[in-house]
Amino acid sequence: MNTDTQYLHEVAESDYEHGWSTDIVSDTIPKGLNEDVIRLISSKKNDPDWMLENRLRAFRHWEKLAADTDKYPRWAHLQYPEINFDEISYYSAPGSKPRYESLDEVDPELIKTFEALGIPLEEQKVLAGVAVDAVIDSVSVATTFKEELAKLGIIFCSFTEAIENHGDLVRKHMGSVVPHTDNFYAALNAAVFSDGSFCYIPPGVRCPMELSTYFRINQAGTGQFERTLIVAEEGSYVSYLEGCTAPRRDEHQLHAAVVEIIAHKDAEVKYSTIQNWYPGDNEGKGGVFNFVTKRGICEGTGSKISWTQLETGSAITWKYPSVILKGDHSIGEFYSVAFTKGRQQADTGTKMLHIGRNTSSSIISKGISAGRSNNSYRGLVRINKGAENARNFTQCDSMLLGDRCGAHTFPYLEIQNPTAQVEHEATTSKVGEDQMFYCQQRGISEQDAIKLLVSGFCQEILAKLPMEFAVEARKLLAIELEGSVG
Amino acid sequence: MKSILEIRGLKASVEDMPILRGIDLTVNAGEVHAIMGPNGSGKSTLASVLAGNEDYEVDGGTVEYLGKDLLEMDVDERAREGVFLAFQYPIELPGVSTMNFLKQAVNSVREHRGQKPLGAAELLRLAKEKAALIELDTRLKQRSVNQGFSGGEKKRNEIFQLAMLEPTLAILDETDSGLDIDALRSVANGVNLLRTQERGFLIITHYQRLLNYIVPDFVHVIAGGRIVRSGDKELALELEKRGYDWVQEELAA
Ligand SMILES: Nc1ncnc2c1ncn2[C@@H]1O[C@H](COP(=O)(O)OP(=O)(O)O)[C@@H](O)[C@H]1O
Ligand SMILES: [Mg+2]
Numbered sequence: 001m002n003t004d005t006q007y008l009h010e011v012a013e014s015d016y017e018h019g020w021s022t023d024i025v026s027d028t029i030p031k032g033l034n035e036d037v038i039r040l041i042s043s044k045k046n047d048p049d050w051m052l053e054n055r056l057r058a059f060r061h062w063e064k065l066a067a068d069t070d071k072y073p074r075w076a077h078l079q080y081p082e083i084n085f086d087e088i089s090y091y092s093a094p095g096s097k098p099r100y101e102s103l104d105e106v107d108p109e110l111i112k113t114f115e116a117l118g119i120p121l122e123e124q125k126v127l128a129g130v131a132v133d134a135v136i137d138s139v140s141v142a143t144t145f146k147e148e149l150a151k152l153g154i155i156f157c158s159f160t161e162a163i164e165n166h167g168d169l170v171r172k173h174m175g176s177v178v179p180h181t182d183n184f185y186a187a188l189n190a191a192v193f194s195d196g197s198f199c200y201i202p203p204g205v206r207c208p209m210e211l212s213t214y215f216r217i218n219q220a221g222t223g224q225f226e227r228t229l230i231v232a233e234e235g236s237y238v239s240y241l242e243g244c245t246a247p248r249r250d251e252h253q254l255h256a257a258v259v260e261i262i263a264h265k266d267a268e269v270k271y272s273t274i275q276n277w278y279p280g281d282n283e284g285k286g287g288v289f290n291f292v293t294k295r296g297i298c299e300g301t302g303s304k305i306s307w308t309q310l311e312t313g314s315a316i317t318w319k320y321p322s323v324i325l326k327g328d329h330s331i332g333e334f335y336s337v338a339f340t341k342g343r344q345q346a347d348t349g350t351k352m353l354h355i356g357r358n359t360s361s362s363i364i365s366k367g368i369s370a371g372r373s374n375n376s377y378r379g380l381v382r383i384n385k386g387a388e389n390a391r392n393f394t395q396c397d398s399m400l401l402g403d404r405c406g407a408h409t410f411p412y413l414e415i416q417n418p419t420a421q422v423e424h425e426a427t428t429s430k431v432g433e434d435q436m437f438y439c440q441q442r443g444i445s446e447q448d449a450i451k452l453l454v455s456g457f458c459q460e461i462l463a464k465l466p467m468e469f470a471v472e473a474r475k476l477l478a479i480e481l482e483g484s485v486g
Numbered sequence: 487m488k489s490i491l492e493i494r495g496l497k498a499s500v501e502d503m504p505i506l507r508g509i510d511l512t513v514n515a516g517e518v519h520a521i522m523g524p525n526g527s528g529k530s531t532l533a534s535v536l537a538g539n540e541d542y543e544v545d546g547g548t549v550e551y552l553g554k555d556l557l558e559m560d561v562d563e564r565a566r567e568g569v570f571l572a573f574q575y576p577i578e579l580p581g582v583s584t585m586n587f588l589k590q591a592v593n594s595v596r597e598h599r600g601q602k603p604l605g606a607a608e609l610l611r612l613a614k615e616k617a618a619l620i621e622l623d624t625r626l627k628q629r630s631v632n633q634g635f636s637g638g639e640k641k642r643n644e645i646f647q648l649a650m651l652e653p654t655l656a657i658l659d660e661t662d663s664g665l666d667i668d669a670l671r672s673v674a675n676g677v678n679l680l681r682t683q684e685r686g687f688l689i690i691t692h693y694q695r696l697l698n699y700i701v702p703d704f705v706h707v708i709a710g711g712r713i714v715r716s717g718d719k720e721l722a723l724e725l726e727k728r729g730y731d732w733v734q735e736e737l738a739a
Contacts, residue, residue, distance in 0.1 A: 433541075438577040441537050442591035442647065443565035443598070452590060456581030456630065 028092040033085050035059065038191055041091045045160060045194065050171060058180035058190030065184050073184050073318075076347035077376040077408055080252075080289065080316050088254055090192040090225070149209075153202040154238075156211050159227055162198030169200060173231055177260040177297050177324070185256040185291040185318075189225045193258070196226035201236035201267070210466050212241035228259040232267035234300065239270040241469055252315060253278075256291045265300030265327065270308070272465050274473055277313035282371070284343035287315025294321035295351075298330030298359075306333040307350070308464050310473045312480050315344060320378065322351035325359035325387075332361040337458045337473075339480055340373035340405070349379035349410075354390040354420075363394040366458050369405035376408040383420040391421045398428040399457050401450070451481045488515040490655050490686040491536075491556075496547035498535045505531045507711035508547065513655065513686040520697055520722060521690045523708035524730040529690045530574055532708070533659045536688075537571040538564050551655065565591075566598035568654030572644035572661050574690075579631035584643075587631045588613060588650055595651055616649035620676030637664035645676050656680070657688045662696040674699030694726035707733050 029040055038059050042052040065071040066085065149156050155166060162170050180190035197213045213228070232238055242259075255277060263269050271294075280287025290313075296305035307321035323332030334350035352361035361381065369375040375398065383390045398407035409426050431453050439449035455462070455477055462470050462477075491513040498506040505528045513519055523529050535542050536549065538561040549556040556564060579587065592612075593603040604612065617624055622642050632640050641661050648656055658677070662670055677700050681687070689700060697705070697719060705721040706713045707730075714733055715721065725733070 432577075434577050435579055437537075437539055437561060438573070438579070439587075439591075440561040441565050441571050441573075442587070442651065443562055443594040444587075444590050445562050445594065448590055448594070449562075452582050452587065453579065456579055459581030459583075459630075 028089050031087055031089045033059075033088070033090060033192070037090055041192055041194060044091060046164070048163065048167060050167075051163060054175070054180075055191050058187050059192075061180055062184070062187035062191055065187060071184065076318055076378070077374065077410070078316055078318065078345045078347050080345070083252075083254060083289065085188075091194050149207070152205050152208070154205060154207055155198065155200040157198055159193075159196040159198050159229070162229070166198070166200070169231065170198065170229065173260065173262055174227070174229055175260075177262060177295050178258050178293050183293060186258055186293045189227065189256050189258045189293070193225040193227045196257070197228045199228075199230045199238065199240065201230075201232045201238045203233040203264075204235045205233075206236065207238040210239045210241050210469075212243070224253070224255045224257070226257050228257070230259075230261045230269055230271070230296075232261070232263045232269050232303075234265045234267060236264075237268045239466055240272070241466065242271070242273045243276070243472075252280075252286060253288045254291070255288050255314075257293075259292070259294040259321075261296030261305055263296060263298050263300065263303035263305050263330075266302040267300065268304040268306075269296065270306045270466075271296070271321070272469055273307075273309040273311075274469065274476060275309065275311045275313050275317070276476060278315075279313050279340075279342060279344045280315040282342045284315065287344075288313065289316045290314035290319065291316075292319040294319065295324065296322070296332075297324040298327050298332060298356075300327045300330075301356075302329045303327050304331040304333075306331075306335070306464075308333075308335040308461065309337070309348075310458075310462070310465070310476065311336065311338040311346060311348060312476060314346070317344075317346040317348050319348045320350055322353070323361065324353045324355065325361065325390075326355045327359075328356040329358045330356055331359070334361075334363045334365070334379075335461045335464050336365045337368070337461045337477075338366070338375055338377075339368045339370075339454075339477065340375045341370040341401075341480065342373060343371070344373040346374070347376045347378055349377045351380040352382070352392060354381075354383045354387040354392070357386070357388040358390075359387060360391040361393075363392070363396075364461060365394075365396045366461055367396070367398045367407055368401065368454055368457065369398070369407050370401040372404045374406040374408070376410060378410040378412075380412040380414070381422060382414040383417050383422070385416045387417050387420070389419050389421075390417065392423070394422075394424045396424075396426045397457070398426075399454065400428065400430050401454070447482070451478050454481060489513070489550075490515055490552060491688075492548075492550040494548045494550075496532075496535065496549060497545040498531060499543050499545055500531065500541060502543075504545065505542075505711050506535065509708075509711075509713060511706065511713065513688060515654075515686055516681075516683045517704065518681065518687040518689060518700065518702045520702035520705045520719075521688060521708060522692070522694075522705060522722065522725060524734070525692065527708045528711045529708055530659055531711075533571055533574075533657050533688070533690060536564075536655075536657060537561065537569065562594070565651075565653075566595050568595075570648050570651055570653035570656045572641075572648055572656070572658040574659040574663070576632050576635075576640040576644055578633045578635075580633050582631050584627045584629060584631050585609070585613070588647070591647070592650055612650065617646055619649055619679055620645050621672040622646045638666065638669045641665055642669065642673060645673050649676065649680060654684065655686050655688070657690070659690045660692060661689075662691055662693065670696065671699060694722045697722045709734055 038055050042055055178186050180187045199211055201207055261269050277288035277290055298305055305323045311317055321334060325332050332352050338346045338348050340346050350363055363379055365377045367375040367377055377396045381392045396409050400407055407428055411424060435453055436449050455474060462473050465473055489512060493509050493511040496506055496509040521529055531542060544557055589609055596603055613627060620642055626639060702719055705717050705719060707715040
């Protein structure tokens with residue numbers, strides 16, 4: 001169908017809706033990376049000595065990796081120019097005063113965009129630069145509901161505050177799941193990270209609300225390197241949401257985050273992400289390079305970590321939220337929707353490392369590719385020798401919109417215990433012409449029909465997001481699919 | 487009498503193979519026309535061409551719908567103008583919720599008619615009322631469109647959608663095949679309730695059985711891509727008795 005193809009191309013070329021930037025006066029340090037820069041960041045952050053030492057150790061390790069071009073990770077199915085790490089500024093903080101005192105002062109056009117996205121009021125404030133809690137560029141500004149949570153013993157604050165007020169907890173856990181030696185970008189992050197979020201749930205506490213953070217890269221020429229650390233003590237529960245956007249910039253911006261989760265006995269952590277960094281224009285100009293290391297450890301018996309993500313942004317996505325299933329009877333889950341269009345490239349998936357007995361993991365990945373984009377699933381399931389009765393179920397479905405995009409699947413299986421039960425299913429499909437005809441015969445327009453069918457394809461995953469987030473995710477997906485028509 | 491559909495000399499092919507070789511047919515408001523004929527004679531092709539399926543190439547002839555050139559319209563435009571096709575093989579839409587699908591369909595049509603869109607509550611009320619009409623298991627509305635439905639459930643769901651969309655021209659393509667006698671009765675009963683002075687029906691069927699329940703005003707027999715005989719409901723009974731060989735033999739003679 002000619003009109004279909006045409007429409008799909010238009011979809012693939014539709015504009016990024018978050019391309020605005022905020023003119024906040026900011027404190028940005030000169031570009032380049034060396035030991036002095038690390039010390040400067042550390043002093044701006046008022047780091048304790050141990051933190052400075054951590055940074056320097058990580059930086060020296062990273063320097064070694066950076067000096068040897070063979071050490072740079074090139075295995076992903078991604079093509080991008082060499083990153084010049086001296087052309088990036090590693091620290092940028094908004095000026096002391098927020099731009100607005102309340103939402104009333106914000107450009108109504110901006111509010112309309114937020115409403116179109118269905119972003120909750122609190123997040124709207126965050127994105128508009130009203131004084132609230134979010135990580136804009138490198139610094140976290142404040143935290144809502146902090147007092148309410150404190151009554152339950154829950155700590156939810158910026159990483160900076162955590163280092164200041166809960167230094168022992170941070171020191172004990174930081175780097176325990178993702179050490180600085182883990183990979184090139186984990187090393188870089190450990191050296192230069194400037195803020196992020198910290199979350200601690202005490203034993204037996206069920207966090208009564210979803211905790212959310214919004215990340216945004218605002219300043220031109222800056223990188224963003226945040227860290228998130230979540231510790232869930234025995235029998236606790238928390239659902240954590242993360243959203244990201246970045247303004248439209250002609251140059252590439254680097255984002256290299258680290259997320260660590262520790263779940264103790266019978267604890268459950270549900271981590272949901274909507275990643276919508278600026279993807280670049282249709283010719284591949286600009287866009288965020290997103291190199292993220294996310295990993296959780298199911299430390300205790302019966303613990304559970306669940307990653308759910310909707311990835312629609314970034315020029316390059318390199319991201320494998322993983323679970324180390326150390327405790328017996330622990331459970332790891334990875335549910336992902338990755339949508340790429342234009343010249344976007346995504347290489348995303350997970351690692352499930354089964355160590356304890358009777359552990360189980362589920363992986364459901366839905367990749368949708370449009371335009372000239374490339375969308376890869378890469379997943380490792382490893383069952384260690386001692387991991388008796390491990391189970392894994394993996395399902396990877398790809399959908400192609402148009403004929404100039406690519407979908408790829410790279411599953412890796414390492415099974416060292418004969419009692420393992422592993423299932424893998426994979427499908428690749430196009431939006432069926434018969435399905436389109438059926439929808440259109442009911443009066444539904446071509447673009448609405450595509451939206452309907454694509455969200456149907458992802459429904460299983462979107463349904464796993466917390467409700468408000470799911471609404472936002474659906475709208476975001478619809479906007480991404482909108483095309484320049486209508 | 488107000489004419490809904492005027493087909494003149496319609497020729498169509500699929501993959502360069504001519505199927506329809508000159509169809510003439512007029513449907514007026516309030517009329518029910520049955521189209522019968524042997525397998526492979528072109529019944530579904532006619533339905534598909536009227537709905538605008540691009541797999542079928544129109545090679546000649548004209549189709550006027552409410553005074554407009556139907557063949558010029560896009561598929562969704564035809565639907566919004568009131569042309570409804572109950573599919574012989576309804577399509578499954580995995581993950582697409584039936585209510586969401588209906589909401590989009592109903593509101594597209596309403597918007598086109600200049601009516602205000604229905605909200606979720608109004609839509610649910612309407613769906614409940616229409617589902618009762620054709621005795622559709624209401625649990626089906628909570629599933630993805632047609633996914634995992636039995637053959638009979640799919641057919642009922644088509645008529646349910648017909649009831650929701652209130653078309654001017656309803657084309658039913660072998661809605662009766664695969665239905666047991668009880669399902670056939672309730673579907674036919676639903677269709678009878680939907681017969682109005684304004685609406686025209688084109689009911690495609692292979693068997694006469696359905697026409698015991700939905701009594702047509704006219705019966706046409708298609709063979710070899712042409713209407714070879716037209717009559718009233720007696721023609722269907724005669725066909726039942728003598729088989730399709732009879733019309734084909736007569737045609738050859
Ligand atoms: N999509 C198609 N591709 C190829 N051949 C088709 C297609 N649709 C119909 N045909 C052929 O056209 C002829 C008429 O089919 P159809 O209209 O479905 O007949 P009926 O509905 O009367 O049984 C048959 O020979 C059938 O094989
Ligand atoms: Mg047929």
